[in-house]
Amino acid sequence: MxxxxxxxxxxxxxxxxxxxxxxxxxxxxxxxxxACQTTQYVLPKIEQADVxxxxxxxxxxxxxFRCRNNAxxxxxxxxxxxxxxGLWTLPKAFCQxxxxxxxxxxxxxxxDSINCKVxxxxxxxxxxxxxIVCRLNCFRQYRASQMQTLxxxxxxxxxxxxxxxxxxxxPVTCPSPKIVYIGSYNCTNGFEIGPSYRFQCPGIAQHKYSxxxxxxxxxxxxxxxxx
Numbered sequence: 001m002x003x004x005x006x007x008x009x010x011x012x013x014x015x016x017x018x019x020x021x022x023x024x025x026x027x028x029x030x031x032x033x034x035a036c037q038t039t040q041y042v043l044p045k046i047e048q049a050d051v052x053x054x055x056x057x058x059x060x061x062x063x064x065f066r067c068r069n070n071a072x073x074x075x076x077x078x079x080x081x082x083x084x085x086g087l088w089t090l091p092k093a094f095c096q097x098x099x100x101x102x103x104x105x106x107x108x109x110x111x112d113s114i115n116c117k118v119x120x121x122x123x124x125x126x127x128x129x130x131x132i133v134c135r136l137n138c139f140r141q142y143r144a145s146q147m148q149t150l151x152x153x154x155x156x157x158x159x160x161x162x163x164x165x166x167x168x169x170x171p172v173t174c175p176s177p178k179i180v181y182i183g184s185y186n187c188t189n190g191f192e193i194g195p196s197y198r199f200q201c202p203g204i205a206q207h208k209y210s211x212x213x214x215x216x217x218x219x220x221x222x223x224x225x226x227x
Contacts, residue, residue, distance in 0.1 A: 006036035008084045009059025013037065015086075039086045046080075048095035057082060067095035070162030072127050098127040099158035104134065108169035109154070113137035132158045138169035141193050141214060145170045150216060174212040 001022045006012060012019055012034060021030030041057040048071040053063040064079045075093025083089060105111060116134040128134070138144060138152040146167040156166035173191040193212050210220035 004034055009039050009082075010036035011039050011086070039082075039084075041082050041086060041088070044080060044088050046091060046095065048097055059084060063088075065091070065095075070099075071095040071097050097130055097160065097162045099130070099132070099162055099164050101126045101128070103164050104136065104156070107136075107154075107156075107164065108139050108142050109136040110139055128158050130158050130160055130162070134158075134164075141172050142169040143172050144168075172214065172216050174216055174218050 001020060003018060003020045004012075005018045011017055019031065019034060021028050021032060023029075039059055041059075041061075043053065043057055044051055044063055044065075046065045049065040049067050051063050051065045053061060055061045057063070059082050061082045062079050063081075066078065067073045072095070073093050074096050075091075077092040080088045080091050101114075104114065113136045114134060115136065116128060116132050134156045136154055136156065138154065142152070143149075144151045144154045144167045150172060152169075154167045154169065156164045159165045171192050173193070176191060191212055193214055193216075208220060210218045213219055
């Protein structure tokens, strides 16, 4: 009886490391067409990470993984190694989905108003865990996008995709003039607070001016002149 064993990183066609053959009546019983082949490793998949194997996926090769933009790495060792059995070593770090502080600020909220229910991950200054609830205030002269009134407080939740869910803050604006004035006023900033706007009553040569105030109303009403 003879036993054949492939070296580390190699296997027989049937994915076995060892094959035994027996000599009986001057004849070998078993498969004698033996050939050790390189162990086939499947490209590893790590949640929320991109994996790079610069030297391939053979025995003892190392693959490096890096977290995607909506995740941070928990742990220090960001690589795995091909083992002799055709499997990968277990990763000693993982990628956790988070919502960024930059994502909050992009919604036109006041930094000083950020009030979240739990602490940031490992006290990091720019990341918040999934499901966290934050309450915030809009910038001055901004209001909550889902409110008709000048409501300036919003509530946001970090979703499973690493995206903040909830309203944003939009500039406070004054209502557009009535349809009879279309073509008779000059407003270049979309009715935002601050600049004055020139308007002219139909059939009247004199121009008038109105200012969009902080409460979203006009300082001078657009009134239609009597003919």
